[in-house]
Amino acid sequence: MTVKTKTKSSESDSSKRMLLYREALNEALKEEMKRDSTVFLMGEGIAERGGSYKVTVDLLKEFGPERVIDTPIAEASFVGAGVGAAITGMRPVVEILFIDFTLLTLDQVINQAAKYNFMTGGIGKVPLVLRTQGGVGNGLAAQHSQSLEAIFYHIPGLRVVMPSSPYDAKGLLKTAIRADDPVVFIEHKLLYMNEGHVPQDDYTIDFGKADIKRTGSDVTLVAWSNMVPKSLAAAEKLAQQGIDVEVVDPRTLNPLDKKTILDSVRKTEHVVIVQEAIRRGGIASDIASIIQQQAFDYLDAPIEIVAGINTPIPFNLNLEKLSVPQVNDIIEAVKRVL
Amino acid sequence: MKLIQILDENGKYKADDLADIKEQEIRKMYRLMILTRLWNDKAMSLQRQGRLGTLASVRGQEASNVGMALALQAGDWFVPAFREYGSLFTLGISMKNQYRYWGGDERGNYIPEDKRVLPTCITVGAHLCHAAGMAVAAKTRGEKSMILSSSGDGSTSQGDFHESLNLAGLWKLPVVFVIQNNHWAISVPVEKQTATKTLAEKAAAYAIDGLRVDGNDVFAVYKTVKERADIARNEFKPALIELVTYRMGDHTTADDATRYRKPDLLKTWEKRDPIERVKKYLMKELDWSEEKDKELVEECTKEVEQAVKEYENSDMPEPETMFDYMYNEMPWHLKEQLEEVKELTQAGGKK
Ligand SMILES: Cc1ncc(C[n+]2csc(CCOP(=O)(O)OP(=O)(O)O)c2C)c(N)n1
Ligand SMILES: [Mg+2]
Numbered sequence: 001m002t003v004k005t006k007t008k009s010s011e012s013d014s015s016k017r018m019l020l021y022r023e024a025l026n027e028a029l030k031e032e033m034k035r036d037s038t039v040f041l042m043g044e045g046i047a048e049r050g051g052s053y054k055v056t057v058d059l060l061k062e063f064g065p066e067r068v069i070d071t072p073i074a075e076a077s078f079v080g081a082g083v084g085a086a087i088t089g090m091r092p093v094v095e096i097l098f099i100d101f102t103l104l105t106l107d108q109v110i111n112q113a114a115k116y117n118f119m120t121g122g123i124g125k126v127p128l129v130l131r132t133q134g135g136v137g138n139g140l141a142a143q144h145s146q147s148l149e150a151i152f153y154h155i156p157g158l159r160v161v162m163p164s165s166p167y168d169a170k171g172l173l174k175t176a177i178r179a180d181d182p183v184v185f186i187e188h189k190l191l192y193m194n195e196g197h198v199p200q201d202d203y204t205i206d207f208g209k210a211d212i213k214r215t216g217s218d219v220t221l222v223a224w225s226n227m228v229p230k231s232l233a234a235a236e237k238l239a240q241q242g243i244d245v246e247v248v249d250p251r252t253l254n255p256l257d258k259k260t261i262l263d264s265v266r267k268t269e270h271v272v273i274v275q276e277a278i279r280r281g282g283i284a285s286d287i288a289s290i291i292q293q294q295a296f297d298y299l300d301a302p303i304e305i306v307a308g309i310n311t312p313i314p315f316n317l318n319l320e321k322l323s324v325p326q327v328n329d330i331i332e333a334v335k336r337v338l
Numbered sequence: 339m340k341l342i343q344i345l346d347e348n349g350k351y352k353a354d355d356l357a358d359i360k361e362q363e364i365r366k367m368y369r370l371m372i373l374t375r376l377w378n379d380k381a382m383s384l385q386r387q388g389r390l391g392t393l394a395s396v397r398g399q400e401a402s403n404v405g406m407a408l409a410l411q412a413g414d415w416f417v418p419a420f421r422e423y424g425s426l427f428t429l430g431i432s433m434k435n436q437y438r439y440w441g442g443d444e445r446g447n448y449i450p451e452d453k454r455v456l457p458t459c460i461t462v463g464a465h466l467c468h469a470a471g472m473a474v475a476a477k478t479r480g481e482k483s484m485i486l487s488s489s490g491d492g493s494t495s496q497g498d499f500h501e502s503l504n505l506a507g508l509w510k511l512p513v514v515f516v517i518q519n520n521h522w523a524i525s526v527p528v529e530k531q532t533a534t535k536t537l538a539e540k541a542a543a544y545a546i547d548g549l550r551v552d553g554n555d556v557f558a559v560y561k562t563v564k565e566r567a568d569i570a571r572n573e574f575k576p577a578l579i580e581l582v583t584y585r586m587g588d589h590t591t592a593d594d595a596t597r598y599r600k601p602d603l604l605k606t607w608e609k610r611d612p613i614e615r616v617k618k619y620l621m622k623e624l625d626w627s628e629e630k631d632k633e634l635v636e637e638c639t640k641e642v643e644q645a646v647k648e649y650e651n652s653d654m655p656e657p658e659t660m661f662d663y664m665y666n667e668m669p670w671h672l673k674e675q676l677e678e679v680k681e682l683t684q685a686g687g688k689k
Contacts, residue, residue, distance in 0.1 A: 048598050049525035072495030072531045073462050073523055101461065139391045139442045143460045280671060309675050311660045315391075315442045322657050322679065 019198040021191045024166035025055045025131075028173035029093065031202060033063055036091060039177055040067040042078050043095030043131075052097055053133065053192045079105035079130065083113045083182075086128040091177055099134035099186060100143050106151075113182040114157030125180045129173075133187040135226050135276055136313055136324050140189075145313040145320070147225075147277035152184040153253050153286075159183040159207060160253040164228035166196035168251055171205030178204070188226040208255035212264070216246035219270040219334050222261055222287060224250055227274040227325060234330035243334065253283055258290055265295045270337045272304040276324050279307035301337040306330055339536045339550045341582065344557040347610045349618025351557070359557060361624060367408060367556045368616050371400040372635060374424035375613060376642045377433050381440065384646070385591045393440040394421045395587030398554070401612030402518050402581040404428050405559030406486060409567050413483035415454045415476075417469045419462070421518065422488050429455050433645035434652075443655055454483075462523075463489060463496030466515060470502040473511035477574065484512040484571040486563070492523025494537050500544075506576035507544035513576045514566050518553060520585035525598040541578035553581030554612040584610070657683050 019027065033039045040063075041056060047070040050057030060068040071078040075096060082092040096102045102109065113126045136145045152160045159181050163169040169187070176183040213228055214235050223231040228249045235245035248264050250257055265271050271291060273284040284305045291303060306325045314320055344355045378397055384390040396403060403424025410416060416429055423436055430453060439446030439458070447457045459465035469487035476483050493499050494517060506513050517537050521528050534540060541548030551562045559581055566577040584607040588595045620626035661668065661676045668676070 044523075045525040050597075052524075052592075070526055070530055072526070073492040074495040074497065076497055077495075104461070141442075141460075279675075309660065309679070310671055311664060314655070314660050315439075315444050316655050317442055319655060319657060319660055322682075323660060 016197040017200060018195050019166050019170075021163075021166045021169050021187070021194045021196070022053055022055050024170040024196075024198045025173055025187070026057060026059070027198070028170040028177075029056065029059060030062065032174055032177045033059070033067060035202075036177075038089060039091045039093065040069065040085075041093050041095065042069045042071050042082060044071055044073055044097055046070060046095050051095065053187075053189065055131075055187075055192075056095070075101055075104040076108060080108040080112065082128050082130075083108055083116075083126055086113075086126045086182075087116065087124055091127050091129075093129040093131055093177060096130065096132040098144050099132045099148050100146050102130065102132055102148070102184075105130075109152075109158070109182070109184070110155050114155050117181070118157060126182045127180045128182045129176045129185055130183065131173075131185045131187070133189050135188045135190060136320055137189045139315060139317045139320060141315040142312040147275070147308065149184075149186055149253060150277055150282050153283050157182065158254065160186065161207070161251070162186045162188075162225040162253060163251060164188075164191065164213075164223075164225055164249050166194065166198045168205060168211065168249075170198050171203050172207075172251060174202070175204045175207060179207070186225065190226050191229075194229065205251070207252045208257050209252075210248050210250045210257035210260035212246060212260070213249050214245065214247040216244040216268065218244040218268055219246070219272060219337060220261070220264040220268045221245055221247045221272050221274060221330065221334070222250065222284075223247060223274040224253065225276065227276055230325065230327050231274055231330055233327045234334065237327070237331055238334055243338065245334065256287070256290075258294070261287065262291065262295050265291055266298045269298050269300045271299070272306060272330065272333045272337055274306045274325055274330055274333075275308070277308055278310045279305065280310050282307055304333040304337050306333045339538055339548070341550050341552055342558050342562055343552040343555050344561065345555045345615055345619055347554075347615050349615050349622055351619060355561065356557060359561065363408070363560075364557075364616070364620070364624070367404055367560065368613070368620060369634065369638065370404045370408075370424065370428050371556065371613050371616065373427060373433075373638045373641065374400045374403060376635070376638050377423060377427070377436070377645070380642050380646060381437065382587070382591065384437070389650070390437065390440055391442045392590050392592045394590045395585070396421050396423050398584045398586030398607065398612070399518055399520055400424050401556035401616075402516075402553040402559055402583045405556040406488065406516050406563045406581070409560050409564035410486060411483075411567070411571075413454070413481065414567065414571070415456070415469075415472055415483065415485045417456045417465050417472070417485060417487040418458065419465065419489045419493070420458045420460060421490065421520075425488065426455065429453060431455060433642065434648040437645060437649035438652060441649060443652070445655065463493040463498035465489070466493065466496075466498050466502040469513050469515065470505045470511060473506065473513035473576075474509065476512055477509075482571060484514065484567050486514050486516060486567060488516045488518060490523060491517060491519040491521065491528045491531055491537060492526070493517070494540060495531055500540075503541065503544040503546060503576075503578060507546045510574040511576050512570040512574050514563065514570050515576070515578045516563065517578065517580045518583055519580050520583050522585050522589065522595075522599070524589040524593060525595075536580060538578060538580040547575070547577045548580070549577060550580045550582065553583030554610050554615070556612060556616060583612075
């Protein structure tokens, strides 16, 4: 049986230039640093070593040690320094290697960066990008595997961006660097080696614009970051069973593109929200509340949420797999709503 | 600042300083250092074969590891980071359980209740605050005990380090902070971590004593830490001890140090190997021979092999165990999910 793929062709057409997710991020940084001399980078092991996931390779060579800065292991201070530099008009991109360690910087991010514009009556701006990376890898245990986007989503004054493809990664990182708000830019460790089409040109992707990664008519899957490829895989399998799934990737969680999500739900009348983060207090619940409030009459079934189990991520690989959504869990949930 | 040394890399030693270290202790140190190296090298090879997860190599730091732990008395606490297997084995933590932990089984990290050892701390520097708090507790309770923490050169950049030392100095806490200066924090050399020439001199800012020791000299490590542990325990005078050593391996098995480290640096430090120099001493002074050495290595290898066997024969954690140990009593939202997981696993497991 041949299945007609409905995944967007612009990202998989082999005649176009393909890049890895990490290469797309690298290209965005390089282009923005060339374009704007106020852009500079700070982080642990980002210069000589080029970052643990190789996102910053060769940037030291091109831009020198004043713009690609290796820091001591002192997250609170170098994120705070990023806030200070941003206040005076620089555009720092600060890397925290694991989102787990952004927890050491929360005063700077939440009490300082996020409030500055508000408390200065718009005079002070903090155009800071906090680049970080989350999610499970392969057995990295409880303090290197968390999905903590909800913490930042909850805070007024921050932007939260979570690209799922190389194309989105490049366009969104450029927008983040040009934005005047502090942006928490969350990558995923299992996406770095994914390949996709990335144009050579200088393009940006507006915040608050969801992308329909696959069109369908039976059910809407809302997913972001590494749950997008998993949802697309589930959609392909479901297609073989005659179920036509639409996959909506909000790409930025704050601002959230409510309209695209609601339009899709109104069309399919069934919805499953997929998040890797644990179920309790997650963003999926918030999206569900928006849908039920604004599209209740369209729903044919209760909204399903597929999410991580409410426990720390176990070290053991089998248990890790059980603790976060897998393709099969998504398929089961889709079947429950139909 | 002076570097404290008793035994140099050629096996030459200062007899006066060695006087109060017993022969029996020296043999024990040597054996523990060999065990640690064998355990570590086996771990690296298991990892490459996919039989163990990501872990940090302790090669080159055996004297620091073993010497500081041997200096403790019953009642004292040890508060490690993640590169202290040798200290853990010295304090009676099983080699099997360390394999188990780094093989991805949380249970390997559980410390037996009779051991005053804290589990691995992954967040760089966080445990130094705990050490300060444990020292507050020991002092308030009137215990005759002290707390020994261990962390790396990189940890001295953290606020947690400075804030803990400040508390220790201010409140006169029975704590000794050991820094294993292995010259690297992943790819960042210590010269790029701080502008001070030594790490020990940072103690001055908190009005506590700072000492700098050859961390590849197990005698000097043992003697210095023991003296300062006694002073901390008896006189409530904290200290910061910098052990100057070297990370001979990659940061972890997920790292490749050739990306940032010149190989000739390693050559210099190979000559300062912590185990070789004790062997030289033993040969010269304690009637040691190549034959006895070979026997000892064989015996230790067997112990390590036994630990590997026990690790690989131990059962895998059951899915339900994820829900254990989060609360004293399981709340409803976990009970519900536990039931779901049970149903799933009974139905043949998740794919
Ligand atoms: C707060 C925090 N930031 C970053 C990391 C990532 N990380 C793990 S080990 C390490 C280097 C630590 O260097 P050092 O303290 O010298 O100890 P060593 O690895 O040399 O034993 C870093 C940056 C971490 N675990 N915790
Ligand atoms: Mg170090």
